[in-house]
Structures are given as structure tokens and as C-alpha cells.
Amino acid sequence: MRHRSLLILTTAVTAGALTLSACGSRDDDSEGGGGGDGTTVVIGLDAPLTGDLSALGIGIQNSAELAVKTANKNEEVKGVTFELEPLDDVAQAQQGQQNATKLVGNEDVMGVVGPLNSDVGQSMQKVFADADLVQVSPANTNPALTQGEEWQDGEKTRPFDTYFRVSTTDAIQGPYAAQYLYNEEKLQKVFVIDDKKTYGAGLAGTFADEFEKLGGKVVGTDHVNPDDKDFAAIATKVKNSGADFVYYGGEYPAGAPLAAQVKKAGAKIPTVGGDALFSAEYVALAKENAEGDMASSVGAPLTELDTAKEFIKNYEAAGYEDAYEAYGGYSYDSTWAIIQAVKTVVEENDGELPGDTDEARKAITEAMNDVSFEGVTGKVGFDEFGDTTNKQLSLYQVKDGEHVPLTSGEFEG
Amino acid sequence: MNDLPQQLANGLLLGALYGLIAIGYTMVYGIVQLINFAHGEIFMIGGFGALTMWLWMPNGTSLLVALPLMILMAVICSVLVGVGAERFAYRPLRGAPRLAPLITAIGLSIALQQAIWAWYPDATKSRPFPEFSGPRLDFGAFTIERGELYLLIAAPLCMIALGFFVSKTRTGRAMQATSQDPDTAKLMGINTDRIIVMAFAIGAAFAAIAAIAHGLRYGEVNFKMGFIAGLKAFTAAVLGGIGNIYGAMIGGVVLGLAEAMATAYIADIPGMEQLGGGAWKDVWAFVLLILVLLLRPQGLLGERVADRA
Numbered sequence: 001m002r003h004r005s006l007l008i009l010t011t012a013v014t015a016g017a018l019t020l021s022a023c024g025s026r027d028d029d030s031e032g033g034g035g036g037d038g039t040t041v042v043i044g045l046d047a048p049l050t051g052d053l054s055a056l057g058i059g060i061q062n063s064a065e066l067a068v069k070t071a072n073k074n075e076e077v078k079g080v081t082f083e084l085e086p087l088d089d090v091a092q093a094q095q096g097q098q099n100a101t102k103l104v105g106n107e108d109v110m111g112v113v114g115p116l117n118s119d120v121g122q123s124m125q126k127v128f129a130d131a132d133l134v135q136v137s138p139a140n141t142n143p144a145l146t147q148g149e150e151w152q153d154g155e156k157t158r159p160f161d162t163y164f165r166v167s168t169t170d171a172i173q174g175p176y177a178a179q180y181l182y183n184e185e186k187l188q189k190v191f192v193i194d195d196k197k198t199y200g201a202g203l204a205g206t207f208a209d210e211f212e213k214l215g216g217k218v219v220g221t222d223h224v225n226p227d228d229k230d231f232a233a234i235a236t237k238v239k240n241s242g243a244d245f246v247y248y249g250g251e252y253p254a255g256a257p258l259a260a261q262v263k264k265a266g267a268k269i270p271t272v273g274g275d276a277l278f279s280a281e282y283v284a285l286a287k288e289n290a291e292g293d294m295a296s297s298v299g300a301p302l303t304e305l306d307t308a309k310e311f312i313k314n315y316e317a318a319g320y321e322d323a324y325e326a327y328g329g330y331s332y333d334s335t336w337a338i339i340q341a342v343k344t345v346v347e348e349n350d351g352e353l354p355g356d357t358d359e360a361r362k363a364i365t366e367a368m369n370d371v372s373f374e375g376v377t378g379k380v381g382f383d384e385f386g387d388t389t390n391k392q393l394s395l396y397q398v399k400d401g402e403h404v405p406l407t408s409g410e411f412e413g
Numbered sequence: 414m415n416d417l418p419q420q421l422a423n424g425l426l427l428g429a430l431y432g433l434i435a436i437g438y439t440m441v442y443g444i445v446q447l448i449n450f451a452h453g454e455i456f457m458i459g460g461f462g463a464l465t466m467w468l469w470m471p472n473g474t475s476l477l478v479a480l481p482l483m484i485l486m487a488v489i490c491s492v493l494v495g496v497g498a499e500r501f502a503y504r505p506l507r508g509a510p511r512l513a514p515l516i517t518a519i520g521l522s523i524a525l526q527q528a529i530w531a532w533y534p535d536a537t538k539s540r541p542f543p544e545f546s547g548p549r550l551d552f553g554a555f556t557i558e559r560g561e562l563y564l565l566i567a568a569p570l571c572m573i574a575l576g577f578f579v580s581k582t583r584t585g586r587a588m589q590a591t592s593q594d595p596d597t598a599k600l601m602g603i604n605t606d607r608i609i610v611m612a613f614a615i616g617a618a619f620a621a622i623a624a625i626a627h628g629l630r631y632g633e634v635n636f637k638m639g640f641i642a643g644l645k646a647f648t649a650a651v652l653g654g655i656g657n658i659y660g661a662m663i664g665g666v667v668l669g670l671a672e673a674m675a676t677a678y679i680a681d682i683p684g685m686e687q688l689g690g691g692a693w694k695d696v697w698a699f700v701l702l703i704l705v706l707l708l709r710p711q712g713l714l715g716e717r718v719a720d721r722a
Contacts, residue, residue: 050530050537052635196692222680223692227641229631232423233676234691240416253539257631264558265419266549284541285633 038079039353043068043338044103045084046114046124048091052253055281056116059325060138061086064113066311066318067335077343079351084335085109089120096120100127107357109133110364111338113331117251118142119198121163129160132358134365136164136337138330141275141298142202143171146385156385162365164386166333166377167298168393170199172411173274174206174249176393177296180407181245181272182214189219191243193234193258195226195250203274204249211247219243224254231258235265245269251276256285263289270294270397278326283401290398294406299377300392301405302329311376333375341367418554420677421670426561428669429568430630433623434646435653435661436575437495437616443592443656444612446511447503450518452620453643454525455495459621460542460634461533462490467543476543480563480625487621494525495617496610504606522639529636539635542628560629567622572662575615579658584611592656648702654712663713671701 045064047057061084068082085106087099096115103109104127112128112135115121121140128135137145145163147156151171181187190211194204208218220241222234231254238246239262246262248255248271259271270292271277278295286293302308311332315324324331344367345360346353354360372381381389394408434456441449466486470479502521506514529536545559557565579585590598591608599605627642628634645668646661653664675697680689688696705713 052538054538193691222676222690225692225695227637228691229633229638230427230672231691232427233420233673233694236416236419236423237677257633260632264549266556281538285539287541287544287632288546 038081040081040083040108041077041110041342041353042083042085042106042108043335044099044106044109044112044114045086046089046096046099046103046112046120047086047116049086049088051090053091053116053251055279055322056139056276056325056327057088057091058322059328060114060116060331062318062320062322063311063315063324063328063331064335066315067332067339069318070314071336071339076339077346080342080346080353082339082342083108089115089117091117091120093117093119093123097123097127100124104128104131104133110342110353110361111136113138113334113338115140116327117197117199118145118202121145122198125160125163129162132162132362132365134162134164134338134341134361134368136166136334136368138165138334139167139275139327140165140199141167141170141173142198143169143206144198144202146387147171158385161386164337164368164382166330166337166375166380166388166390167275167327168388168391168411170203170206170274172206172391173296173298173393174203174208175210176409176411177247177272177274177294177395178207178210178214178216179411180395181294182211182216184407187216187244189217189242189244190247191220191222191238191241191245192218192247192249193222193224194248195254196223197226197250199274199276200226200248200250202249204247207247207249224250224258226250226254228254229257231261232265234258235261235267238262238269239265239267243267243269246271248273248277252279252282252285256282256290259293260286260289272296275326278396278403280323280325280403283398283403288401290401292398294395294397295403296393296395297326298393299329299390300408301394301396302376304405304408305376305378307374307378308376329376333377333380336373336375337368337371337380338364340371340373341365344370416677419556420673422552422555422557424670424673425666426557426564426630426669427672428649428666429564429662430623430626430665431642431645431649431668432662432665433568433571433619433626434642435649435665436571436619436658437613438647438650439653439655439658439661440612440616442650443658444588444595445503445507445609447514448518448647449498449503449613449616450515450643450647451498451502451521451525452495452616453639453641453646454522455491455498455617455639456620456624456627456642456646457634457636457639458494458525458529459487459491459617459624460628460638461529461536461540461636462621463487463625463628464540464542464634465490476545479543484622484625487625488618491617491621491624492614495613495620499610499613504609522643526636526639533636536636539633542632542634544629544632558630561626563629564626567626568662571619571622572659575619575658578615584608588612645698648698652702652705652712654714657712657714660712660714667713668698668701672698 047060089096118140194200272294275297278297283290345363395406396403397406463483466483549556587603649664653660672694675694
């Protein structure tokens with residue numbers, strides 16, 4: 001009897017262990033070697049592929065994969081076959097750093113797309129810089145990543161030469177929303193909440209500064225834990241503060257229940273946030289309470305851009321189960337930027353990559369500074385900090401369970 | 414302070430939820446002196462059981478019609494897992510040093526979490542849970558949501574039923590006897606194995622009822638929700654006096670109220686601006702726990718229901 005139950009227990013534990021190890025190896029549909037004598041260049045990808053933020057992460061992965069497939073099909077770089085190696089960071093900085101080390105260790109990796117979260121990006125930067133491996137993030141928006149910790153005091157210094165991004169920063173995302181809400185929506189009083197993470201706190205800070213500068217009033221502030229779901233006490237505070245709207249610096253897993261609970265507490269006011277609230281998951285979790293809520297996002301709405309039409313068509317044709325979400329277009333452009341940098345190096349080096357890995361990586365990183373092309377999200381190019389030269393921003397509002405574009409424009413100081 | 418009644422209601426509701434989960438910890442501890450760290454996951458599985466039932470219903474089913482079936486399904490899932498855990502993970506270790514089943518419990522908790530993560534469709538992210546729609550119910554000084562009525566009714570009802578069961582029925586008295594002295598109880602002809610299974614089953618059933626309250630209140634379930642909820646419920650059980658079923662409920666309510674008050678008012682105290690608000694509520698909850706344990710180590714109501722009955 002005792003032996004049998006031990007056997008069952010062991011089976012259960014083994015099954016559990018197998019599950020755990022199964023999530024480590026997610027290379028289900030690798031591209032295959034391609035042409036026989038050509039070189040294979042691996043592009044690494046790091047994003048949350050499981051966990052609460054996986055909706056955004058999978059959109060990033062699929063879009064990058066689409067870019068790789070397109071490059072291989074069109075023979076964008078002659079003699080080079082691209083391959084994507086996606087790694088899951090579960091939205092955690094520590095996992096991101098481990099993935100970065102793993103990617104650096106793979107000699108075929110010549111560039112990395114990702115990650116989604118700014119704090120994860122922060123943990124990866126140095127690992128890549130030490131290896132001269134170029135990284136292009138489709139989604140990191142914290143200004144300190146490119147302009148250094150002192151950016152708010154006007155002392156901008158680029159901390160890592162290997163880090164680039166195609167999304168604009170919170171330094172303009174927060175103020176952009178503040179200007180619209182104060183000038184266009186005529187809202188005067190705001191309750192500012194953030195989740196104390198690199199992205200959330202930075203965004204809420206830049207928003208509040210600009211809103212007060214314009215003449216608006218911050219009637220209350222609070223912080224939440226990103227894993228929390230119970231915001232009843234904060235919602236009551238918001239209701240009694242008499243705020244016209246809530247600004248939330250953080251991501252949708254906590255943002256959606258927060259917005260819902262504020263409305264349920266009886267405050268019929270919208271919750272406004274950054275690009276991490278710009279997701280279909282936000283509406284799925286907050287349900288009808290999401291109506292009227294707003295989110296800013298980097299770039300122009302993809303549906304309105306001519307350059308994005310082909311991307312959307314190809315994405316649909318590829319038959320992905322999940323949507324490309326907020327960062328799909330940016331992920332495609334990030335991947336394409338790496339492909340273009342590889343192309344430049346190959347062309348300058350007699351049609352092949354330098355044989356030495358370190359040399360090749362260094363050359364690609366340098367080439368990235370001059371990359372310029374018409375991407376899905378508009379013109380892709382980088383300034384002296386590695387930031388995108390595209391300063392377009394948009395605001396979206398939830399109507400009938402969907403984010404619809406509200407306004408779009410370039411931010412001006 | 415004009416929002417005090419509302420904040421008290423917020424705290425009370427949160428506390429009732431903690432209390433319902435805490436009963437499972439307390440009963441198991443009271444009888445086998447085991448801290449069942451997998452209890453939070455038993456709670457989580459109840460939530461997914463209820464969600465599954467809801468997804469099986471035809472579209473447009475009223476939640477009022479579906480709720481009894483969802484409760485039934487949640488209870489079945491949780492009890493199966495709870496009793497299964499006892500049978501296959503804890504019973505083989507009975508008599509082993511007390512550290513062994515504790516480690517098993519932690520392992521089981523991770524295994525159950527990962528099992529839902531891996532095998533429940535789409536459970537890698539939060540799954541939306543059905544909610545009652547309609548305006549909030551106004552009680553003058555405070556308002557509550559329609560879905561929270563469920564918790565307001567279920568928590569006292571469960572407590573009364575459990576109190577009756579423990580003090581008035583034969584099995585309940587056998588449970589008290591086992592809790593007081595398992596060996597003597599066995600000599601008196603009590604089937605202690607059955608009593609232990611019963612304690613796991615009742616605790617799991619209460620956790621399942623709490624899981625539905627969680628879903629109705631927050632509008633979602635996710636595979637990680639058992640961890641924090643379990644930790645809070647464990648705190649509530651210790652706060653009230655672990656082993657004492659009324660203590661678990663009182664401990665839960667005290668904890669819920671403490672969290673609501675900390676979120677609402679601590680930042681208003683001069684000099685405490687940096688130490689208040691939502692991000693600090695857990696800190697204050699644990700400060701309270703430490704204070705109670707320093708001043709009254711046996712918990713608010715004292716340990717072991719059997720000694721008091």
C-alpha cells in the first residue's frame with residue numbers, strides 16, 4: 001500500500017518536473033538551415049512569452065518571426081539565412097539577464113530583439129555591451145535606458161553603445177497625454193497611481209510634472225504592488241478625492257482591475273495610462289468597466305499608416321493565433337533594423353560576415369547607428385542616444401470593448 | 414475620515430475572504446499539526462473549477478442560475494485535490510519528522526501551480542471570471558457590489574454550519590477528540606484517518622467557496638492567485654490562533670481591516686507619507702502579525718479549538 005502511494009507520488013512529481021522543463025524548450029517551429037553553403041545568422045528574441053504579459057510578448061515574437069521569414073524569402077541579405085531564437089523572460093529582470101547571457105554565449109547570435117519591460121531591458125544592457133552585441137527593443141520606454149539616470153536634470157549621457165530602441169520614451173509619452181487631457185479634454189484634477197517599477201514610476205512622474213506645469217492639480221497619489229488585485233481601499237480614496245481622472249503608471253495586469261474597481265467604487269471617471277495599458281487583454285480583464293479609459297502609445301495607429309498595411313496583411317496571412325498587439329509593428333521594425341545592419345556589414349565585407357564573432361558583432365553594432373529605412377511604423381532611424389528619430393505618439397480610447405484611435409501627433413516640448 | 418464606513422466595509426469584505434481560506438489551514442493544523450502550504454493552490458483550483466463550469470454553460474446563461482453549479486464544481490475540484498494531497502502526499506509521511514511534510518507541501522504547491530499553468534487552456538495569463546452587473550447596493554454610509562453579497566452571505570453561513578458541525582454532531586466531536594489527543598482518540602474507537610481526511614475536505618470546500626468570492630470580486634482568476642491568498646490566510650490563521658476555527662475568521666477580518674486602514678489613512682499621518690498607501694499595506698499587515706505574536710504568542714483567540722470546547 002505504502003509503496004503504491006509512493007509510486008503515484010513519484011509519478012506526480014516527475015510529471016511536474018517534465019512540465020517545468022517543457023517550458024524551457026520552446027523551439028517548436030525553428031526555421032531550418034536554409035541554403036547549404038550560406039551562413040546562418042541567429043537573431044535572439046527576449047520577451048514575456050508566458051505569464052500575465054504574454055499577450056504583448058507573443059505579439060512581439062510572431063512579428064519578429066514574420067520579419068525573419070520575409071528576409072529569408074526575399075533573400076534580403078545574399079548568402080545569409082536568418083533564424084530566430086525566442087527566449088521567455090516571464091517579465092522578470094533576473095530571467096532577462098540569464099537569457100542575455102545565454103544569447104551572448106551563442107556564437108551565431110548577431111543581434112537581439114527585445115525585451116518588453118524597461119526593468120528587464122535595464123538588466124540586460126550591460127551583458128550585451130560587454131559582448132558588443134546589438135540589442136534593439138521594440139517596447140522599452142524608460143528614458144534612463146538611453147539617456148542615463150540623470151536625464152531629468154538635462155545631463156544626458158548614453159550609458160551603453162549597444163542599446164537601441166524603436167519606441168519613443170516616457171519622457172514624451174507622459175507629457176503628451178497630460179497635454180491632451182488638460183488642453184483638449186479640459187480635465188483639471190488627477191489622481192496619480194504607479195506600481196513603483198522602472199516603467200510605471202517613470203511614466204507617472206513625467207505625466208504629473210507636465211500636468212502640474214500646465215496648471216492641472218494632482219489631488220492624490222498612491223502606489224500599488226504589481227501583483228495585487230485588491231484595490232478597493234485605493235478606489236475609495238480616489239472616489240473621495242474628487243479627481244476628474246486617474247493616471248496609472250504601470251501595466252494592464254494590475255491596471256485593468258484597478259480601473260474596474262475605481263469605477264465600481266462609484267467614481268465614474270476614466271483611467272488613463274501608457275502603452276502598457278494599450279492591449280486587448282486590458283479590455284478583457286476590466287470588461288465593461290474599461291469603457292472610456294485611455295492609453296497612450298508610441299507611433300501612429302498602425303491601421304492608419306500606409307506602411308503598415310502590408311505588415312497587417314502578411315501577419316493575417318501567416319495565420320498566427322494571437323494578435324500582433326501594441327508592439328507588433330515595432331518588433332517587426334526592430335528585427336528589420338538588425339537585418340539591415342547585417343546587410344550593411346556583409347556588403348562592406350566582400351559579401352560575407354567577418355569570421356570572428358566578436359568582430360562581426362562589433363561591426364553590426366556600429367552599422368546600426370546609420371540604419372535608416374521606411375518601416376511598418378514609419379521612418380526607422382536612431383539618434384546619438386540610440387533612441388528612435390520618430391517622435392510620433394497617439395492616444396487611444398476604449399469604445400465598445402476596443403481601443404480606437406483618439407488623436408495622434410508629434411510631441412512638442 | 415468621511416470615507417471611514419466605506420473603508421471598514423472594504424476591509425471587512427477582504428477579511429471575510431481571508432477568513433474563509435484560513436479555516437482550511439487552521440483545521441488541518443489543529444488535527445495533524447501540519448501547515449498545509451498547498452492550501453492556497455487548493456483555493457486557486459476551486460476558482461478554475463468554477464470557471465470551467467461557467468464555460469460549459471450555454472452562452473447567455475444567467476449567473477444566478479449558474480452560480481450553484483459553479484459552487485458545486487469548485488467544491489468538487491478543491492475537495493478532490495485536497496483529499497488527494499492528504500492521501501498521496503501527506504499520509505505516507507505521517508510519523509516522519511515534521512519538516513518532511515512541510516517541504517512536501519511547498520513542493521506540491523509549486524506542482525499544482527505549474528499544472529494549471531501548463532494544462533489549463535490559456536491559463537498562462539489571467540482568465541476573466543463572470544461578474545454580476547448592475548449598480549452597487551447602497552447602504553447609506555457605504556456601498557458594496559452585487560457580487561460581494563455572495564461573500565457577505567457565504568462567510569457567516571459557513572461559520573455557523575461549521576460551528577454546528579464541530580460542536581453538535583458525532584463526527585464533529587470525534588474531530589475535537591482527535592485534535593486534543595489522536596492516540597487516545599484512536600483507543601476510544603475513533604477512525605482518526607477518516608477524521609483527518611474530513612478536515613482536509615472541509616477546509617478545501619471552504620477554500621472553493623472563497624475562490625468564487627475572489628472571482629466575483631476581482632473579475633478574474635489566475636494560476637498565481639493561490640500564493641498571496643494562501644500567505645494572507647496563513648497569517649490570518651496565526652493571528653487568530655492557529656487551530657482555532659473561530660480564530661481564523663476573526664484573524665481574517667482583523668487582517669483585512671488592517672490592510673484597508675493602512676492603505677487609506679497611514680499616509681495622512683504627518684511624517685508617514687512615505688510609509689502609507691497601497692504598496693505598503695502588506696508591510697503593515699505583517700507588522701500587526703509580529704505585534705500580536707510578541708504580545709500574545711498564542712494568537713488572538715488562542716490555539717486549538719478542542720481546548721476551548
